[in-house]
Amino acid sequence: MDTQEVRTGEEVDRGAVENYIRETFKDFPGPPLQIRQFGAGHSNLTYELSSGSWEAVLRRPPKGPLPPKAHDMEREYNVLKAIHPFFPLAPEPLAFEEGKVLDKPFFLMERKYGIVYDTQWPENITPSVELAQDISREMVDRLVELHSIDYKETDFKHIARPEGFMKRQVEGWIKRFDKAHTSDVEEGVELKEWLLDNIPEDGESTIIHYDYKLNNAIFSKEDPSQMIGLFDWEMTTVGDPLADVGAAMSYWMEAGDPKELKEGLGQPPLTTEKGFYTREEFMERYAEKSGRDLKDMNFYLAFAYFKLAGIVQQIYYRYKQGQTDDPRFQHMNHFVNKLVSQAARQAGINERLY
Structure with missing residues (x-):
């Protein structure tokens, strides 16, 4: 999946997230945390986190006021916990944070690599x-x-x-x-x-x-x-x-x-x-x-x-x-x-x- 530089206005506090990860994951290495954003999507905000060989995906609600019950990160995290053992195509959930680190709750899940078909055929794919x-x-x-x-x-x-x-x-x-x-x-x-x-x-x-x-x-x-x-x-x-x-x-x-x-x-x-x-x-x-x-x-x-x-x-x-x-x-x-x-x-x- 393609990532890009984080869009203006959708930044996350790198230091706060890195401190949380260091406390949560004992295998987190020394290099500073790198954050990039997934470009697709119009609703929740999704980011790629990496440090050396360590990788994860952070998912959080959009900025600003939200409709009631919408963008419920804890619910989505629990859904992944329930479905992943039976349907491995669902990413493995890694951790949930209730909202003390950033302005909104977020969760972390595994990073998957592959091809996403969206509006154009990806490079190195021959359409047929x-x-x-x-x-x-x-x-x-x-x-x-x-x-x-x-x-x-x-x-x-x-x-x-x-x-x-x-x-x-x-x-x-x-x-x-x-x-x-x-x-x-x-x-x-x-x-x-x-x-x-x-x-x-x-x-x-x-x-x-x-x-x-x-x-x-x-x-x-x-x-x-x-x-x-x-x-x-x-x-x-x-x-x-x-x-x-x-x-x-x-x-x-x-x-x-x-x-x-x-x-x-x-x-x-x-x-x-x-x-x-x-x-x-x-x-x-x-x-x-x-x-x-x-x-x-x-x-x-x-x-x-x-x-x-x-x-x-x-x-x-x-x-x-x-x-x-x-x-x-x-x-x-x-x-x-x-x-x-x-x-x-x-x-x-x-x-x-x-």
Whole structure:
């Protein structure tokens, strides 16, 4: 994964972090701590820490005030502790710090090396239809693998509340969207009513990643179609596996998608390139490998686009409130409107185009 110099305004106190590491890890060597930042991502801040042969990744919330229950580092750390023994693609968690060292809590996890597919083919990778197909297949199969884990055999059994999961999700994300609403974003009144009226009945519950997308995975340098790591477990919980599929599809852009949708978070993702599965192909393979019935996927897809609109709107709201001046966030209201429109279209609502 590529790193860069730490962005202005997102620095961490090097001395404080180094002192904490020296006290926490007895194998920490003598050389001064080096800190670089991972460039991807629009939410939590992630840094590479190194000193000689010692390496780790530090993950912390963004600067400024945060929505309630968002960016919960202790929860994500505990999720990794629970899932790593059963799903080694999840990084091994190393330590959690409750907020006495920096201005916010953070946790440390293992550093994984490999290839991240984002918006452009990485150097030293020869693009091909076959490779795109293989990567797509791997993405589906690893999601099926995650959903096959019996959460009752893990520590998730202590935090799971699967009953009423989708009802809580729909109601919760409507509240979050409304709380972060700004005047330059449409309200999607009819869409929200449709979502509330069409919540599926409770069914099977599994561990769900809930932020499953191509650039959250890392692939082997030796075999560029083999996933060796999966990151960003902040939203992970126990719930409806089809909600996880829907969320994954909201990020899985296709070549024929509207420009505003493909470029909402920057350059179009590689999934728009020739050879990558369409959303339909992804879901067909998921249904085949998992044995699950996807007859209600229109609901899950509509909700996924609305949920993503809520996530992006929370980021945009922070920008509008002056809590961040990151220029990437300046025009995110247009992406929010497009996502709401896409959700309405998926729901079959003839609401005016946003």
